[in-house]
Each structure stands twice: as structure tokens, then as C-alpha cells.
Amino acid sequence: MLNKKFVINIIGLVLVFEAFFMLISAFVSAIYGESDLIPLLLSTLITFVIGGGAWFFSRNASKDLGKGEGFIVVSFVWVFMSVFGALPFIFNGDIPRFTDAFFEAMSGFTTTGASVLSDIEAVPHGVLFWRSTTHLIGGMGILVLAVAILPYFGFGGMQLYNAEAAGVTNDKLHPRITQTAKSLWGIYMLLILVQTIFLLFGGMSLFDALCHSFGTVASGGFSTKNDSIISYSPYIQYVIIVFMFFAGTNFTLFYFLWKGKFKKIVHNKELQIYSLVLIVSSVVIAVTLSLSASAAEYEKNFRDALFQVTSIVTSTGFVTADYTIWHPALTYIIFLLMFAGASTGSTSGGIKIMRHHILIKNTMLEFKRMIHPSAVVPLKIRDKVIQKEIVYKVLAFVMMYFVIFVMGSLVLTFFGMDMDSSMGAAATTMGGIGPGLGTVGPMNNFAAVPEGAKWVLSFLMLLGRLELFSVLILFSPEFWKNS
Amino acid sequence: MLNKKFVINIIGLVLVFEAFFMLISAFVSAIYGESDLIPLLLSTLITFVIGGGAWFFSRNASKDLGKGEGFIVVSFVWVFMSVFGALPFIFNGDIPRFTDAFFEAMSGFTTTGASVLSDIEAVPHGVLFWRSTTHLIGGMGILVLAVAILPYFGFGGMQLYNAEAAGVTNDKLHPRITQTAKSLWGIYMLLILVQTIFLLFGGMSLFDALCHSFGTVASGGFSTKNDSIISYSPYIQYVIIVFMFFAGTNFTLFYFLWKGKFKKIVHNKELQIYSLVLIVSSVVIAVTLSLSASAAEYEKNFRDALFQVTSIVTSTGFVTADYTIWHPALTYIIFLLMFAGASTGSTSGGIKIMRHHILIKNTMLEFKRMIHPSAVVPLKIRDKVIQKEIVYKVLAFVMMYFVIFVMGSLVLTFFGMDMDSSMGAAATTMGGIGPGLGTVGPMNNFAAVPEGAKWVLSFLMLLGRLELFSVLILFSPEFWKNS
Numbered sequence: 001m002l003n004k005k006f007v008i009n010i011i012g013l014v015l016v017f018e019a020f021f022m023l024i025s026a027f028v029s030a031i032y033g034e035s036d037l038i039p040l041l042l043s044t045l046i047t048f049v050i051g052g053g054a055w056f057f058s059r060n061a062s063k064d065l066g067k068g069e070g071f072i073v074v075s076f077v078w079v080f081m082s083v084f085g086a087l088p089f090i091f092n093g094d095i096p097r098f099t100d101a102f103f104e105a106m107s108g109f110t111t112t113g114a115s116v117l118s119d120i121e122a123v124p125h126g127v128l129f130w131r132s133t134t135h136l137i138g139g140m141g142i143l144v145l146a147v148a149i150l151p152y153f154g155f156g157g158m159q160l161y162n163a164e165a166a167g168v169t170n171d172k173l174h175p176r177i178t179q180t181a182k183s184l185w186g187i188y189m190l191l192i193l194v195q196t197i198f199l200l201f202g203g204m205s206l207f208d209a210l211c212h213s214f215g216t217v218a219s220g221g222f223s224t225k226n227d228s229i230i231s232y233s234p235y236i237q238y239v240i241i242v243f244m245f246f247a248g249t250n251f252t253l254f255y256f257l258w259k260g261k262f263k264k265i266v267h268n269k270e271l272q273i274y275s276l277v278l279i280v281s282s283v284v285i286a287v288t289l290s291l292s293a294s295a296a297e298y299e300k301n302f303r304d305a306l307f308q309v310t311s312i313v314t315s316t317g318f319v320t321a322d323y324t325i326w327h328p329a330l331t332y333i334i335f336l337l338m339f340a341g342a343s344t345g346s347t348s349g350g351i352k353i354m355r356h357h358i359l360i361k362n363t364m365l366e367f368k369r370m371i372h373p374s375a376v377v378p379l380k381i382r383d384k385v386i387q388k389e390i391v392y393k394v395l396a397f398v399m400m401y402f403v404i405f406v407m408g409s410l411v412l413t414f415f416g417m418d419m420d421s422s423m424g425a426a427a428t429t430m431g432g433i434g435p436g437l438g439t440v441g442p443m444n445n446f447a448a449v450p451e452g453a454k455w456v457l458s459f460l461m462l463l464g465r466l467e468l469f470s471v472l473i474l475f476s477p478e479f480w481k482n483s
Numbered sequence: 484m485l486n487k488k489f490v491i492n493i494i495g496l497v498l499v500f501e502a503f504f505m506l507i508s509a510f511v512s513a514i515y516g517e518s519d520l521i522p523l524l525l526s527t528l529i530t531f532v533i534g535g536g537a538w539f540f541s542r543n544a545s546k547d548l549g550k551g552e553g554f555i556v557v558s559f560v561w562v563f564m565s566v567f568g569a570l571p572f573i574f575n576g577d578i579p580r581f582t583d584a585f586f587e588a589m590s591g592f593t594t595t596g597a598s599v600l601s602d603i604e605a606v607p608h609g610v611l612f613w614r615s616t617t618h619l620i621g622g623m624g625i626l627v628l629a630v631a632i633l634p635y636f637g638f639g640g641m642q643l644y645n646a647e648a649a650g651v652t653n654d655k656l657h658p659r660i661t662q663t664a665k666s667l668w669g670i671y672m673l674l675i676l677v678q679t680i681f682l683l684f685g686g687m688s689l690f691d692a693l694c695h696s697f698g699t700v701a702s703g704g705f706s707t708k709n710d711s712i713i714s715y716s717p718y719i720q721y722v723i724i725v726f727m728f729f730a731g732t733n734f735t736l737f738y739f740l741w742k743g744k745f746k747k748i749v750h751n752k753e754l755q756i757y758s759l760v761l762i763v764s765s766v767v768i769a770v771t772l773s774l775s776a777s778a779a780e781y782e783k784n785f786r787d788a789l790f791q792v793t794s795i796v797t798s799t800g801f802v803t804a805d806y807t808i809w810h811p812a813l814t815y816i817i818f819l820l821m822f823a824g825a826s827t828g829s830t831s832g833g834i835k836i837m838r839h840h841i842l843i844k845n846t847m848l849e850f851k852r853m854i855h856p857s858a859v860v861p862l863k864i865r866d867k868v869i870q871k872e873i874v875y876k877v878l879a880f881v882m883m884y885f886v887i888f889v890m891g892s893l894v895l896t897f898f899g900m901d902m903d904s905s906m907g908a909a910a911t912t913m914g915g916i917g918p919g920l921g922t923v924g925p926m927n928n929f930a931a932v933p934e935g936a937k938w939v940l941s942f943l944m945l946l947g948r949l950e951l952f953s954v955l956i957l958f959s960p961e962f963w964k965n966s
Contacts, residue, residue: 067854329896332905336889359882366879367959370952371550392871395878396849399842402885406819413812419903422815469853476850 003069005061008054010073011080015051018081019044021133022088028207029126036126039091047084068479074145075471078462081137082106088130094123099454103446106458108134110465111142111347113221113317113434114457116447120226125207128224132211136192139218139347142465143184143251146345187254188347191217195243202236216243219347221317221434228319228442229307237303237320241310248274248314248342269381270343274353278313281337282306285330312337315349317434319442335437338427339401349432349464351401358386358394400468405430408460415453425449429457430464486552488544491537493556494563498534501564502527504616505571511690512609519609522574530567551962557628558954561945564620565589571613577606582937586929589941591617593948594625594830596704596800596917597940599930603709608690611707615694619675622701622830625948626667626734629828670737671830674700678726685719699723702730702830704800704917711802711925712790720786720803724793731757731797731825752864753826757836761796764820765789768813795820798832800917802925818920821910822884832915832947834884841869841877883951888913891943898936908932912940913947 026040085105089095095104100116107114108131117123123131192213199209211224223229229237246254249271256264265271285305290298304321311318312334323334341350361379368377379386405426412422417439424437425446435442440449449457463471473479509523568588572578578587583599590597591614600606606614675696682692694707706712712720729737732754739747748754768788773781787804794801795817806817824833844862851860862869888909895905900922907920908929918925923932932940946954956962 327896328899328901328905329893332893332896332902335902336893360886363879363883363886366876366883366952367956368961370956371959371961388875392875392878393849395875395882396846398882399878400846400849403843403846410812410815410819413810413815416811418811419815419818422811469849473850473853476854478851478854 002072003062003064003066005058006063006065006069007072007076009058009061011076012051012053012055012058014077015047015080015084016055017051018084018137019048019051021137022047022130025088025126025130025133028129029124032125034124034126036088036092036124040088040126040130042091043084043087046087050084071470071473071479074466075462075474077141078106078109078466081109082458085109085130085134088127092124092127094127099451100447103454103458104131105134106461107429107434108132108220108222109138109141110432110461111135111138111218111220111315111349112429112432112461112465113215114429114436114440114461115222115434115445116449116454118445118447120224129207129211132214132220132222132224135218135220135222136214138220138465139188139214140185142218142347143188143345144181145466183255184251187251188217191243191246191254195239198239198243199236202233202239204232204236212240213243215318216240216316217247217347219244219247219314219316219342219349219432221311223318230320234299234303237307240318241303241307244310244314244316244318245278247316248310248346248348250343250345251347252345267382269357270354273357274313274343277337277340277353278306278309281309281313281333285309285326285333288327288330308334309337312433313340313348314342314346315432317428319435322441322443324437324441324443331437335424335427338424338431338433338436339405341431350430351398355394355398357381358391359398362391362395397468400472401430404460404463404468408456411456412453415450415456417449417453425453425457426460429460432461432464485555486545486547486549488541489546489548489552490555490559492541492544494559495534495536495538495541497560498530498563498567499538500534501567501620502531502534504620505530505613508571508609508613508616511612512607515608517607517609519571519575519607523571523609523613525574526567526570529570533567554953554956554962557949558945558957560624561589561592561949564592564617565941568592568613568617571610575607575610577610582934583930586937586941587614588617589944590912590917591615591703591705592621592624593915593944594618594621594701594703594798594832595912595915595944595948596698597912597919597923597944598705598917598928599932599937601928601930603707612690612694615697615703615705615707618701618703618705619697621703621948622671622697623668625701625830626671627664628949666738667734670734671700674726674729674737678722681722681726682719685716685722687715687719695723696726698801699726699799700730700830702727702797702799702825702832702915704794706801713803717782717786720790723801724786724790727793727797727799727801728761730799731793731829731831733826733828735828750865752840753837756840757796757826760820760823760836761789761792764792764796764816768792768809768816771810771813791817792820795916796823796831797825797829798915800911802918805924805926807920807924807926814920818907818910821907821914821916821919822888824914833913834881838877838881840864841874842881845874845878880951883955884913887943887946887951891939894939895936898933898939900932900936908936908940909943912943915944915947 022040022044026037026044029037029040082102082105085108086098086101089101089104090098095101095116104116120128195213195216196209199212200206204212208224211222214220215222225231229240250268253265253268253271282305286302289301289305293301307320308323324331339351340356341352342348344352344354358379365377365379369375379391408430409422409426412425413419417425421436421438421440425440428434428436440446446454446457505523505527509520509527512520512523565585565588568591569581569584572584572587573581578584578599587599596618603611678696678699679692682695683689687695691707694705697703698705708714712723733751736748736751736754765788769785772784772788776784790803791806807814822834823839824835825831827835827837841862848860848862852858862874891913892905892909895908896902900908904919904921904923908923911917911919911923923929929937929940
């Protein structure tokens with residue numbers, strides 16, 4: 001029997017937590033003395049009462065748990081957070097329709113950053129702060145999920161996080177989940193703090209600096225400006241590049257940095273490949289852009305290339321240039337990078353470098369296996385043998401990722417979106433990025449997307465953020481038969 | 484040590500065989516009394532002398548063979564056939580440039596059907612017949628390859644052909660390769676003969692009927708008309724639909740039909756799924772097309788849908804309608820079907836139904852494995868357990884297919900082709916289909932494609948036709964270290 005009470009208890013608790021953050025946005029509103037104070041307080045109240053009530057009446061839930069409860073909690077938490085997170089947008093009338101407001105909130109909590117807002121600068125500060133706070137919360141959520149919960153579920157090869165990147169099995173980053181979570185959240189908050197200071201130095205207001213830091217370190221991408229990062233100074237753009245890079249790094253490596261274990265950082269295979277992908281892609285794009293440009297534009301081309309590549313690979317989604325008007329090869333590279341993802345154990349979404357590495361390595365080994373059919377050819381990363389079961393799960397994950405991408409984009413075309421826009425929209429939402437191609441490109445937003453398509457895209461964001469299987473398993477009869 | 488003499492011997496023999504077929508085209512030219520007689524005779528002579536010479540001087544090659552020789556022979560045979568097969572196009576001036584003529588010949592021998600000819604009807608009968616003959620030869624080649632040679636190489640899960648579809652392991656279609664090949668060729672020729680008769684009944688000339696039958700049963704797609712099958716009668720279009728369907732069926736099933744083993748046909752899983760894919764896709768397309776059409780167009784819409792779906796899935800590439808001007812969802816479906824492929828053991832190219840079936844089934848089983856982590860959950864097809872090793876190889880194959888698709892299309896965008904055209908061109912050549920999207924759509928041809936891109940596309944045709952690994956392995960250092 002499914003332990004329903006426990007599920008309700010946890011979701012209630014998370015909603016109380018959400019209400020607390022809403023209250024902070026209400027304070028921001030009070031500071032600016034704007035019209036959104038009452039809507040924000042009302043949202044806080046509703047969320048607190050319903051969340052607190054659910055938590056209170058289920059407080060005697062037994063602690064008898066299986067994986068089933070885990071799967072349900074994870075998916076439902078994101079959905080309920082988005083339902084209540086949509087309230088401020090609706091109550092203040094910035095995004096009056098529920099579909100749109102839910103899309104915006106889901107985009108925030110999944111740290112995607114795709115927006116339906118056409119005029120962001122018309123939205124009052126309290127609601128805008130709430131919008132960026134959804135990234136902050138989403139980022140915190142995903143860190144716990146990636147390190148503590150998903151490896152326990154045992155799918156998609158996330159066990160690798162332990163095996164390769166670090167800590168949990170070999171070095172015991174911290175023996176207990178709550179301790180691990182607290183360490184990661186400490187690093188997360190520290191990164192936000194440091195980035196905010198750097199942005200303040202660049203002349204940003206405290207409000208904008210905080211919102212952009214939330215958006216960066218959570219790899220979200222909501223900006224407080226209509227043109228994202230385009231009009232900011234090169235200094236600010238470089239600061240954001242650096243912190244996007246950090247957000248896409250395995251957070252355990254910052255722990256090693258703290259402990260002075262530099263060797264562990266330098267030898268981290270995923271960090272090496274992640275850096276290589278960024279450098280090679282940026283150089284190819286910068287050089288191609290510069291072929292038809294004057295020397296005066298070289299620095300800007302390099303900066304735009306590095307910014308867009310880092311923004312897409314880390315699944316942040318901030319924009320400094322319209323990559324859809326670049327040479328078709330460059331637009332295509334950006335589209336392909338939407339399937340990259342950054343490091344495991346970071347806030348970034350998508351497939352992630354480690355999985356790609358395993359797949360490519362395994363495919364190369366296939367040749368060896370073909371030439372020596374009877375030999376045992378194991379896959380190793382830094383001399384550690386990766387179990388065949390894990391390779392198998394990684395293969396299944398990536399396969400499922402593409403199946404969902406194809407089915408998702410196909411459904412979007414049935415809503416009348418053209419092929420490029422559909423593929424771009426599916427790729428960018430699954431990867432948790434933000435901007436896509438065509439009608440949902442970096443200079444557009446998702447306002448004009450058909451109503452039904454917005455629900456599809458919200459679902460794709462959820463799927464991508466929760467590593468597919470933890471959501472999909474809820475649709476499997478086998479799951480309910482066993483619960 | 485690589486047995487080079489043996490490789491030369493086999494290639495020489497194949498060229499002699501090719502010269503024999505060229506001579507037939509010369510006869511056709513003589514019948515029509517056209518200008519291409521001398522060019523065809525010259526091509527025949529050159530091919531015969533070089534092929535025969537190579538064969539003669541290597542006739543004492545030892546029979547000491549490994550897989551290495553097999554891999555080399557397979558790739559080189561297709562390349563050399565295309566080099567010599569390009570001669571008639573060049574000598575008669577229909578396709579004066581070598582790049583273009585090689586592309587056309589490779590497209591023929593790989594039974595792709597992508598063409599650089601803008602005015603097909605201006606080409607004399609002898610050369611046109613040679614063009615269709617490349618399909619005939621390519622189809623014969625692939626039948627032997629699929630049944631006798633690729634399973635022996637042991638990659639991409641082609642062993643399945645034996646395990647599931649039939650004959651070779653369980654029922655011993657014929658114990659010896661040559662016997663098997665002869666049986667398959669018998670079925671192949673019979674299908675061509677029957678289709679030719681049906682087309683003659685529809686009022687086609689013998690010449691056109693033969694050429695179109697070659698193009699159909701080999702799943703090639705070269706037509707003798709500028710507008711492919713568009714202007715032909717509904718009767719002829721239906722005949723071609725039926726024979727495209729046959730060409731995409733596992734040829735062993737025809738053997739069972741002959742032997743009266745109907746149960747084996749009805750219970751064939753791949754045939755069932757293959758049929759289902761065709762029916763579901765056609766119905767979705769026909770209904771969507773008919774939503775905005777008058778009742779008078781229903782039959783034509785159904786016919787166009789069924790024709791295009793069958794043509795793409797079987798990798799034939801004949802055209803009766805411009806699917807690029809359909810509703811974006813329908814164009815996208817056609818694009819996705821370019822990755823389908825028909826049955827194993829047929830003349831069709833691409834990934835093929837059986838591999839998709841295994842992947843989808845395996846992904847579904849992942850859920851079961853997640854819920855019961857310690858249980859052994861084997862993959863079964865019709866109660867037969869498919870070895871994990873084979874599932875693994877299928878996964879690696881499909882992964883490699885997409886990696887090459889992505890890399891191939893990326894290279895094409897660097898030649899300045901737009902994203903849709905590049906993706907369409909890479910998908911259609913790898914799948915051995917013919918028409919793509921955008922500038923290489925069904926109403927266009929490959930004449931305007933940049934020179935370098937034509938070489939890339941020729942290589943993609945070869946890769947796709949030879950199931951990737953048998954070509955790619957030649958680029959692996961491991962291979963040459965062992966040979």
C-alpha cells in the first residue's frame with residue numbers, strides 16, 4: 001500500500017517552505033511600495049494555509065517508505081509548487097491566465113527560464129523577485145535531488161555521480177543526506193552571494209544583481225530585462241559567463257576546492273570534457289562569426305560565442321546575441337548543444353556530459369568488441385570499470401530522451417508550430433534551457449505558443465528536470481501494481 | 484597479414500560482373516539507336532579489362548581469410564562499383580563532372596535514388612537503363628550482405644535476422660551461403676518480373692516498366708520521369724505501393740509463402756509492426772490532409788499518404804506528392820519516418836523495424852527493472868529471449884546512427900546548406916531513401932548541392948547501406964593493428 005499520508009506530509013511541508021519565500025517577495029514589494037503587495041500576501045496566505053494544513057493533518061504519517069513514495073513525491077512537489085507559484089502572477093494580473101502563469105512558474109522551478117512575458121520591465125518588483133525566486137528554489141531542489149535522491153532511484157546511470165565525480169561512496173562527502181544537502185546549499189548560496197557582489201561592482205542595482213544571480217547559479221535564465229543580458233556591459237557579461245560555468249560544474253568540486261584537494265578537481269574527467277566542449281564550440285563559433293567581420297568586432301564575437309555556448313550548455317538560457325541569424329552551421333551547433341547538458345551534480349539540466357562521455361566511449365569500444373568478439377572489453381573511466389548495468393541504463397536514458405524529444409516536438413507541430421520552432425521548443429524545455437529556435441527563438445518568447453502546446457512544454461520541462469524516468473514511471477501500470 | 488590478393492580478386496570479379504550488366508545497357512542503347520552506344524561500350528570495355536585483369540593476376544590468392552578481408556571487400560566493392568559505374572554518365576556527357584557522376588552511381592548502387600539530374604527525360608535510353616541497373620545490382624548485393632555476410636560480422640544486432648526472422652539458424656533456409664543467395668535472388672527476380680507485368684498492364688512501356696521495377700524491388704527510387712510517379716495513373720501508383728511494400732519485407736517470408744508455411748508469415752513480429760507503422764502513419768496523414776479538402780480528393784489524399792509513407796519507410800524514394808508543403812506535422816512525420824527503415828533481410832535501408840522494436844521494448848523493460856532492481860528481466864520476442872549482448876549491440880548501432888546523422892548534417896550546414904535541408908539530406912542518404920527536405924525536397928534534386936557536400940552525402944549513403952560499422956571499422960586503428 002502506498003503511504004499517501006507521507007506524500008501529503010512532505011508536499012505540505014514544501015508548500016510552507018514556498019510560502020516563506022513568497023513572503024520575502026512581499027517584503028521586496030513593500031520596499032518598493034508597489035501595487036503587488038496585496039496579491040503577494042494573498043498568495044503567501046493561501047499557500048501557507050493549504051500547505052500547513054496538509055502538513056498538520058498528516059503529521060502522524062508512518063515512516064514506512066518505499067521507492068514508490070519517493071517517485072510520487074518528487075514529481076508532485078514540482079507540480080504543486082508550480083500551481084501555487086503561479087498565484088502571484090495571476091493575482092497581480094501580470095499573467096492573468098492560469099495556463100500561462102503555470103507555464104511561467106514551472107519554467108522557474110525547473111530552472112528553464114522560458115517565459116510568456118512580453119514586457120518584463122512592466123512587471124512590478126515584488127512579482128519579478130518572486131519570478132526569480134522560483135529559480136532559487138528550483139536550484140536548491142535539484143541539488144538535493146541529483147545528489148541524494150536520484151542515485152537512490154537507480155536509473156539513467158545517475159549512480160555515476162557517486163562512482164566518478166566524487167564523494168558519496170568513496171570519500172563520503174558527508175554520510176547523511178541532510179548534511180550533504182546543507183553543504184551543497186551552502187556552496188550554492190555562497191556562489192549567489194559572490195556573483196551578486198561582482199554584479200554590484202559592475203553597476204547593477206541590488207535588485208537586478210540578486211535576480212540575475214538566482215538565474216545564473218540555478219542555471220535558470222529569467223532576466224529582469226526585456227532584452228536579457230544584451231544591453232549590459234562586457235564586464236557584466238563576462239561575470240555571468242564565469243558563474244554560468246560554475247553553475248554547470250559538479251558542486252562537489254567546490255567542496256574539494258574548500259578542502260584544498262586540487263588534484264581531485266584537475267583530474268575530474270567530466271570537468272575536463274565540459275570545459276573542452278565549451279572552448280571548442282566557442283572558438284568555432286567565434287572564428288566563423290569573425291570571418292565576415294572587422295577586427296573591431298572580434299572581441300564582441302568571441303564574447304557572444306562564449307556567452308551563448310556557456311548559456312546553452314549549462315542550460316541557463318540568458319541571451320546576448322540572436323544565434324538564429326548566424327550562419328546556419330552556427331545555429332545548428334547551438335541547437336545540438338541543447339542536447340549537451342553540463343556536469344552531473346550541478347544545477348544544469350539535459351543529458352549531461354558524463355552520459356555523453358560513457359556513450360561515446362562505449363561506441364568506440366564496440367569496434368574493439370567486433371574485432372575481438374570473445375574478449376571482455378570493459379568501459380573504464382580513469383581506471384575505474386563502469387559496470388555494464390550502468391552503461392546499459394545510460395543507453396536507455398539517452399534513447400528515452402530522444403524518443404520523448406521526437407514525440408514532444410511532433411505533438412507541437414500538430415498545434416501548428418513549424419518544424420524548426422517545434423524542435424527548438426522541445427529541445428530547450430527538455431534541457432531546461434529557455435530560448436529555442438524560430439518563433440520561440442532568443443528574441444521571442446513563448447506568449448504566442450498555442451494553449452495546448454504550453455501544457456506539453458510544461459510537461460517536457462518537468463520530464464527533463466526530473467531525469468525522465470522519475471516522472472514516466474508514474475505512467476507505468478507496473479508501478480501502480482506494486483504500490 | 485591482410486590477404487590483399489584475395490581482396491583484389493573479389494573486387495575484380497565484381498567488376499567483371501558489372502561490365503556484363505553494362506553490356507546489357509549497351510544493347511538497350513543499340514535497340515533505340517541512340518548516341519550513347521559508344522560511351523556505354525567504352526565503359527564496358529574499361530570496366531571489363533581492369534576488373535578482369537585484377538581478377539586474373541590475383542587468381543592464385545590463398546583462401547586464408549579473416550573478418551578483416553570481409554570488411555575491406557564489402558566497403559571497397561561499393562566504392563569501386565561506383566567509380567566504374569560513373570563512366571557511362573561521364574562519357575555520354577549526361578553528368579560530365581566526376582563528383583556528380585560518382586554521386587549518381589553511389590546513389591544507385593546503395594539503392595538510395597538521390598539524383599543530380601535535372602532533366603532525366605533528356606538522357607538517352609541506354610544510360611537511363613544503366614542508371615536503373617545500378618539499383619538492380621545494388622539490391623542483389625544487399626540481399627547477400629544482409630543474409631550471409633553482415634550476421635557473420637556480428638554487429639548492430641544483425642544476428643537477429645537469424646534469430647527472429649527465420650531460416651538460417653533454426654529452419655536452415657539453405658545451409659550454404661551461395662544457395663541462400665541464389666534463393667533470395669530468385670525471389671528478387673520474380674518480384675521484378677511480376678511487377679513489370681503489372682506495370683505493362685497499366686500501359687507503361689516495357690522500358691519504363693523494367694526501370695521502375697528495378698527501382699521498386701531494390702527500394703532504390705530512380706525514375707525515368709522528371710516528376711517521378713506523379714503523372715502516372717492511380718492503378719500504376721497502387722501497383723508500385725504494393726511492390727514497395729514487398730521490397731521492404733523480409734525476403735525469407737516469400738520463401739515461406741512458397742513452401743506454404745503461412746503461420747510463420749502471419750506470426751512474424753517484424754512484419755506485423757512494419758505493417759502497423761505504414762497503416763497508422765498513412766491514416767494520420769490521409770485524415771489530416773482530408774480535413775481541409777473536398778470529398779472528391781479523399782481517395783487521392785489516401786493514395787498520396789500511403790504512397791509517400793511506404794516510399795519513405797521502405798527507403799525507396801519515389802514521389803507522388805510534395806510532402807514539404809503539407810501541414811508541418813505531416814512533413815515532420817515524413818522526416819521522422821526517414822529513420823524508420825523497413826524489415827531486416829529486405830532491400831530497404833536505415834535503422835529497420837526490428838531494431839526499433841528491440842529498443843522500445845527494452846526501454847519499457849527499464850521501468851520493470853527500476854521497480855524490481857534485483858529481478859532479471861530479459862527481453863523476449865515471441866517467447867525467445869534476446870541475448871543482452873545483442874540488445875547492447877542494437878543500442879550501440881542506433882546511437883552511432885544518430886551520431887553520424889548529427890555530424891553529417893552539421894558538416895552540410897558548414898557548406899552553407901540551411902538546417903532543414905542539411906538534416907533532410909543526411910537522413911535521406913543515410914537511410915538510402917532519396918528525397919529530403921528544403922532545397923533537396925521531393926520536387927528538387929541534388930544538382931545544386933555544393934561539391935564537397937556531395938562527397939559527404941556519397942559517404943553517408945555508403946555508411947547507411949553497409950550498416951555503419953563495416954565501413955567505420957576501416958577507420959579504427961585497432962582494425963589495422965590486427966590485420
